Structures are given as C-alpha cells and as structure tokens.
Amino acid sequence: MKGLLIKDFKLLKNQGKFLFIIFIMANIFLFFESGSSGFIASYMTFVFSMFALNTLSYDSYDNGMPFLLSLPITRKTYVTEKYIFSLFLSISSWLVSILLRLIFLTIQTSLKENVILLYADPIYLILSIVSLSIAIPIHLKYGQEKGHIIFFGILGAIFLTIFTAIRVGLNTHLLHNLINRMMHHTGRTIILLCIICISIFAISYILSLRIMKRKEF
Amino acid sequence: MLKLNNIEKQYPQFHLKCSLKVPENRITALIGPNGAGKTTTFKAILGLIHLDKGDIHIFNKPAERLTSKDRALIGVALSDSNFSGYLTIQDVISMITPLYPEFNKEQFVNNCMQFNLPLNKKIKEFSTGMKAKLKILTAVSHNARLLILDKPTAGLDVLARQEILDILREYMLPGDRSVLISSHISSDLEELCDDIYLIHQGQILLYEETHTLLDCYGILKVTEEQYKTLDQTYLIQKKKESYGYSLLTSQKQYYQENAPELSIEKCTIDEMILMMIKGESI
Structure with a gap:
C-alpha cells in the first residue's frame, strides 16, 4: 500500500506544473472576483480530486497494469489505495480551497459574514467524492477512453434529470418547500448528504473490488 | 520452485493446456512461435488471468495463497508492460523500497549508472533497450528466488542482449535461484538455459535438457x-x-x-x- 501511495504522489508531483497553474489561477480569481469564489473553490476541489482518476490512466499507460499487479500487491490493495488516495486529494484540496476563500473574503469583508457563506461549502466536497465514486469503477471496468465517455455521459444524464426535475418542480410548490426546508435545517441537510455520500462511496468501493477481482490483464 | 499442473485456459480461438516445472538452481526456457501461449502461461503464473482448470504452485504453495512476502521473492519482467512511463527511476526506487524488504538500493543505483540509465528522466522517454535493462535490473534488485522473464531481450541489439544475459548469469551465482524465461532468440537460450519447453497452440510439444538437445x-x-x-x-x-x-x-x-x-x-x-x-x- 505504501509503495502504491508513494507512486501516486510521485505522479502527482510530476504533474505539478498543471496543478500549480490551476492553484495560481484560482488565487488570482479569488483576489479579483470574490463574488465567484464559490465556483472557484468547487472547481479547485473537483480538478484536484479528479487527479486520482488520472493516476488510473497513468498506471495503464503503455499497458502498465500487468506489470504493476505482478509486484507484491493484491488487487484489493490496489483498489483500496486508489480510494484512500482519491479521498485524501478531495479532502485536502477542499480544505485548501476553503482556507484560501476565507482568507481572500476576510481581506475584503468581515469574517463573521464569510463563515456563514462557507456553510454551503461541504457540498463541493460531497459532489467531488460522489463524482469519484461514480468514475473509479467505470474507469476500472472500461479503461480510460471508454471510461471517460461513459462517466461524462452519466454526469450529463444526472444533470439533465436534475434540470428537468427543477423545471417541472418550479411549477409546483414541492421544490420550493424542499429548498426552504433545507435552508432552515442546513446542519441536518449536510449530515443527510454526508450519509448519502458515504454510502455511495462504500458501494463504489465494493463494486470496484468486484470489478478488479474478475478482471484479466 | 515453480510447478504448473495441467493448467487450462479457454479463449474463443485459443486453448492453453500445459504442465511444466522449474526446479531450484535452473534456468528453464519456454519457447515457441508467436501466439503459441508463452505470454498466457506467464500471465497465469502471475495471477493476471483466471484459470479454468489446473493449479500452480510457487515455493511449494498454491499461487493464490502466496503472501506479499512470498511475492516479494519473485522478480518479474514482462515483454510489453513496465512501470508507468510518467515515473522516473528515482520515483521507482521510492516506490519499490517499501514493497521489497530485500531491495538493494545501492546496488540498483550502481547498476543503473553502469548501464547508463538516467535516474531523473521519465521512463516514457527511454529507448527500447533502456526500458528492457530497467526491467531486468529491477527484477534482480530485490534478492528474488524466482525470476519470471517474458521475452526480456526482445527488440534489443546484440550488445544489449549480451549485457542482459550477463546480468542473469550473475544473478544465478548464489545457487538457490531459478529462472523461467521466454525468448524468440534461440542463440540466447542455447548458451543460458538448462532445459527447454517447446509450446505450440497452447500445448507443450517437447521438453528436453539443453545440452541433450544440442549434443544428442x-x-x-x-x-x-x-x-x-x-x-x-x-x-x-x-x-x-x-x-x-x-x-x-x-x-x-x-x-x-x-x-x-x-x-x-x-x-x-x-x-x-x-x-x-x-x-x-x-
């Protein structure tokens, strides 16, 4: 496990230029455009989290998987490491984005207002983890090229469903009521979303284990 | 050291059915034309494919029950698979140090320098020969008792091939090690191997000691x-x-x-x- 984590961090370091540019750009946006800081924070969390998927592609580069699995690691260790690495990336990039956002917003306005603003931020982390939970098993099963198409296809279908639901829901009072309730019970809503997120993450892990167990290289 | 008992694997247009063994202190060759089943056999040994029938024993244990410690005693070089091209040799060293308890970093670095392998260049920028040398040097770097080498000299010129064969000869010196190797270059095998299995269309056609084959x-x-x-x-x-x-x-x-x-x-x-x-x- 340790060897695999080191490998992924080395790959992360070797792709540092690209991620560093994202980081710098995020800072510049935050400085000049505090109004869109929520978007920047979510984008940063998402991009850094998705790097875990890139390591899957790097492992497969030039048919590298057979050799990787010939090392003293099990398929279960490989999958577990990917989930730990992706979770680490999601949480750390999210924490950094929150910290940056807090610093830049505080420079421009008061701290109290901004802490209230940040209440909504866990949703970015939750969305990143859910996205990874969908993407990892798909990439393990179908590989990089097909996996990307299927993953973005699924994301598109989810957004279309939500969009349609909102359009339909706006004509009724159902959605308004739901949003109002969620706004009034932010804490409970976040806990509920966290439980859903953890469940999706766990199901995804079990699914990935099964895929890897059956896969031939 | 390694034993394959009537292993079978069915593909739509190919059926592997073979038995072989590699005793201690022997270099055994698996030879055959393209598509004969050499790589499939290697993949079966390494657990990369699931067998339909038969069993594989490594170090007198069923292959599926090998622990990480046991697997650290196997050195592997595959013909068409290597470390990710986005890593450097320095990264590889950091990666395999915790995986192999007996990894000899100093010797590995010395060997890399001796074979002119740059430590800080991405592997994807290496030539075919450099990649092949890296695979072999890695396989022999952690005091493995068994080497599984699938066409380790493929695509190499005569000098590079000779260097790799020299590494293997040196590797065998302690006397408690074994190698299973496949190659298309028969002259390499004639001077290196103790015995030979010929595989064709997934079946072993012939087994013979190399000196018997060449002398008798x-x-x-x-x-x-x-x-x-x-x-x-x-x-x-x-x-x-x-x-x-x-x-x-x-x-x-x-x-x-x-x-x-x-x-x-x-x-x-x-x-x-x-x-x-x-x-x-x-």
Missing part, C-alpha cells in the same frame, strides 16, 4: 529411398523437402554409427522448433 539431437537429410530403408526407432519428426525428407532424431550418434552414409547435421533450437511445428510425427 540431430537432423538427418535423406532421400525417399533412404527413408524407406532407414531404422526409424529413434526418429521423432519428419518434414517433406525437395530432396526427400529432413528427419529429427534424439539419437544422432546412433545414426552416425549405423548409417554413416547419411547427411546428419547438428540440431539447433531453431531447427528443432521448425521440425516440431512444421513437421509430422513419426
């Missing part, structure tokens, strides 16, 4: 008339030729003594493969 096997070149009157006791295969037949025998000396008028040539591994695959059994 021979090719008889005979006309049709000579063939009709020839004692066929020690003939294995025959192949139709323009002049009559070429015949593979496992007792060259018998025919040299009893039929001195016949043209009898030494059998090389290439000729043996050709006779076994293109010829028909007698």
Whole structure:
C-alpha cells in the first residue's frame, strides 16, 4: 500500500506544473472576483480530486497494469489505495480551497459574514467524492477512453434529470418547500448528504473490488 | 520452485493446456512461435488471468495463497508492460523500497549508472533497450528466488542482449535461484538455459535438457529411398523437402554409427522448433 501511495504522489508531483497553474489561477480569481469564489473553490476541489482518476490512466499507460499487479500487491490493495488516495486529494484540496476563500473574503469583508457563506461549502466536497465514486469503477471496468465517455455521459444524464426535475418542480410548490426546508435545517441537510455520500462511496468501493477481482490483464 | 499442473485456459480461438516445472538452481526456457501461449502461461503464473482448470504452485504453495512476502521473492519482467512511463527511476526506487524488504538500493543505483540509465528522466522517454535493462535490473534488485522473464531481450541489439544475459548469469551465482524465461532468440537460450519447453497452440510439444538437445539431437537429410530403408526407432519428426525428407532424431550418434552414409547435421533450437511445428510425427 505504501509503495502504491508513494507512486501516486510521485505522479502527482510530476504533474505539478498543471496543478500549480490551476492553484495560481484560482488565487488570482479569488483576489479579483470574490463574488465567484464559490465556483472557484468547487472547481479547485473537483480538478484536484479528479487527479486520482488520472493516476488510473497513468498506471495503464503503455499497458502498465500487468506489470504493476505482478509486484507484491493484491488487487484489493490496489483498489483500496486508489480510494484512500482519491479521498485524501478531495479532502485536502477542499480544505485548501476553503482556507484560501476565507482568507481572500476576510481581506475584503468581515469574517463573521464569510463563515456563514462557507456553510454551503461541504457540498463541493460531497459532489467531488460522489463524482469519484461514480468514475473509479467505470474507469476500472472500461479503461480510460471508454471510461471517460461513459462517466461524462452519466454526469450529463444526472444533470439533465436534475434540470428537468427543477423545471417541472418550479411549477409546483414541492421544490420550493424542499429548498426552504433545507435552508432552515442546513446542519441536518449536510449530515443527510454526508450519509448519502458515504454510502455511495462504500458501494463504489465494493463494486470496484468486484470489478478488479474478475478482471484479466 | 515453480510447478504448473495441467493448467487450462479457454479463449474463443485459443486453448492453453500445459504442465511444466522449474526446479531450484535452473534456468528453464519456454519457447515457441508467436501466439503459441508463452505470454498466457506467464500471465497465469502471475495471477493476471483466471484459470479454468489446473493449479500452480510457487515455493511449494498454491499461487493464490502466496503472501506479499512470498511475492516479494519473485522478480518479474514482462515483454510489453513496465512501470508507468510518467515515473522516473528515482520515483521507482521510492516506490519499490517499501514493497521489497530485500531491495538493494545501492546496488540498483550502481547498476543503473553502469548501464547508463538516467535516474531523473521519465521512463516514457527511454529507448527500447533502456526500458528492457530497467526491467531486468529491477527484477534482480530485490534478492528474488524466482525470476519470471517474458521475452526480456526482445527488440534489443546484440550488445544489449549480451549485457542482459550477463546480468542473469550473475544473478544465478548464489545457487538457490531459478529462472523461467521466454525468448524468440534461440542463440540466447542455447548458451543460458538448462532445459527447454517447446509450446505450440497452447500445448507443450517437447521438453528436453539443453545440452541433450544440442549434443544428442540431430537432423538427418535423406532421400525417399533412404527413408524407406532407414531404422526409424529413434526418429521423432519428419518434414517433406525437395530432396526427400529432413528427419529429427534424439539419437544422432546412433545414426552416425549405423548409417554413416547419411547427411546428419547438428540440431539447433531453431531447427528443432521448425521440425516440431512444421513437421509430422513419426
């Protein structure tokens, strides 16, 4: 496990230029455009989290998987490491984005207002983890090229469903009521979303284990 | 050290069915034409494919029950698979140090420098020869007891091949190690291997000690008339030729003594493969 984590961090370091540019750009946006800081924070969390998927592609580069699995690691260790690495990336990039956002917003306005603003931020982390939970098993099963198409296809279908639901829901009072309730019970809503997120993450892990167990290289 | 008992794997257009063993202190070769089943056999040994039948024992344990510690005693070099090209050798060192308890970093770095492998260049920028050397150096860097080498010299020039064969000879010096190797270059195997398995269409056609093959096997070149009157006791295969037949025998000396008028040539591994695959059994 340790060897695999080191490998992924080395790959992360070797792709540092690209991620560093994202980081710098995020800072510049935050400085000049505090109004869109929520978007920047979510984008940063998402991009850094998705790097875990890139390591899957790097492992497969030039048919590298057979050799990787010939090392003293099990398929279960490989999958577990990917989930730990992706979770680490999601949480750390999210924490950094929150910290940056807090610093830049505080420079421009008061701290109290901004802490209230940040209440909504866990949703970015939750969305990143859910996205990874969908993407990892798909990439393990179908590989990089097909996996990307299927993953973005699924994301598109989810957004279309939500969009349609909102359009339909706006004509009724159902959605308004739901949003109002969620706004009034932010804490409970976040806990509920966290439980859903953890469940999706766990199901995804079990699914990935099964895929890897059956896969031939 | 390694034993394959009647392993079977069915693909839509290919069926692997073979048994073989690699005893201690031996270099065993698995040879055969492209698509014969060499790589599939290696993949089966390494647990990269699931077997339909049969079992594999490594270090006297079923392969599926090997612990990470056991697997650290196996060195692997695959023909078409390597570390991610986005890593450098320095990254590889950091990665494999915790994986292999007996990894000798100092020796590995020295070997890399001796073979002009840059430590800080991405592997994807390496030449074919450099990649092949890295694979072998990695496989022998952690005091493995068993090496599984699938075409380690493929695509290399004669100098690079010789360097790799030298590494393998040095690796065998302690006396408690074994190697299973496949290669298309028979001259490499003739000077390196103790015994040879010939595989074709997923089945083992022949097993023989290398020195027996080179010393005792021979090719008889005979006309049709000579063939009709020839004692066929020690003939294995025959192949139709323009002049009559070429015949593979496992007792060259018998025919040299009893039929001195016949043209009898030494059998090389290439000729043996050709006779076994293109010829028909007698």
